[in-house]
Amino acid sequence: MFHIVVCDDDRSITEYLKETLEKKYRRKIECQCVYSAEELLKWLEDLDQGHTNIIILDIALGDDDGIAIAKEIRSKYPQIKVILLSGYAQLASNVFEADPVYFLSKPIDEQKLFSSVEKAMDIVQHQEIKAITVAGSGGKIHRIKVEDILYLETSNRNCCIHTDKGDCIEAVAKLSDLVNQLPDYIINSHQSFACNIKKIKSFSREDGITMISGDVIPVSRRHYKGVKEAIALHI
Incomplete structure (x- = not known):
């Protein structure tokens, strides 16, 4: 969509x-x-x-x-x-x-x-966005491949980027700003979460989203329809 x-x-x-x-x-x-x-x-x-x-x-x-x-x-x-x-x-x-x-x-x-x-x-x-550059705590700069991203999570006023390498990279940025830099298959599932549709293992209204890593992230009522349609479009 x-x-x-x-x-x-x-x-x-x-x-x-x-x-x-x-x-x-x-x-x-x-x-x-x-x-x-x-x-x-x-x-x-x-x-x-x-x-x-x-x-x-x-x-x-x-x-x-x-x-x-x-x-x-x-x-x-x-x-x-x-x-x-x-x-x-x-x-x-x-x-x-x-x-x-x-x-x-x-x-x-x-x-x-x-x-x-x-x-x-x-x-x-x-358009293909292969990687994003984010500023971490202490001024450290991280270059993250988009294909490695599992999901993003709001953490205090920053954002944690979880990858399929097992990393959790803290970025000094708002979740919305990061999502706006990423391809449309990385979508908000909740006010505090965004996930890579291509890395989903299972999805339901009751159980939320299970990523290929086994991590489970929530889906809010507001975002349920959008996630469902995005899965149908990209899977």
């Missing part, structure tokens, strides 16, 4: 895009509307909001510069693909500074909308 966020200060535009995309792609996507740069950035930073794949972003958001916001997103969340849109032709000349997947002009052509979203989906599906 792809997680899409639409950000435009014109509510009629956001609702139109949401309804159009959900009608076209049905259960293939989840779509969320936000209406300001502040709300968008808060959404991305919020521990409970899960994994965002694609953002459709207006470049004129009141007093905020959507192109600058897109650059910030590219810097902080490189795995998220951004589609920019605008009704002002004079603003379009600078959009490619933000390296968007696509630029849509208003009024929005549905076929171009679908083409842009499908292009972003294709990039998300095929």
Whole structure:
């Protein structure tokens, strides 16, 4: 499943895009509307909001510069693909500074909308993140192969990354920030846990998730459906 966020200060535009995309792609996507740069950035930073794949972003958001916001997103969340849109032709000349997947002009052509979203989906599906670099306690830097990650767990204000090598690496980072750097098969199962779908041994609503290591991690009611769908997609 792809997680899409639409950000435009014109509510009629956001609702139109949401309804159009959900009608076209049905259960293939989840779509969320936000209406300001502040709300968008808060959404991305919020521990409970899960994994965002694609953002459709207006470049004129009141007093905020959507192109600058897109650059910030590219810097902080490189795995998220951004589609920019605008009704002002004079603003379009600078959009490619933000390296968007696509630029849509208003009024929005549905076929171009679908083409842009499908292009972003294709990039998300095929992008391969092989390793992440995290800062540990005492300033130590760790380079961790994504294929080695079993699950991540919130520990006080930091995060422990459990690997299939038996390591538990403490990272000075929020769980949400780490999940946003990782492929979409590493997904939140709980407010305090995220797991590698490819490393699951068994899964049930009653017993939670058993990893191939034998470790058992919880699945909250909020995240149960998302985990179930992710397993169906990746296994």
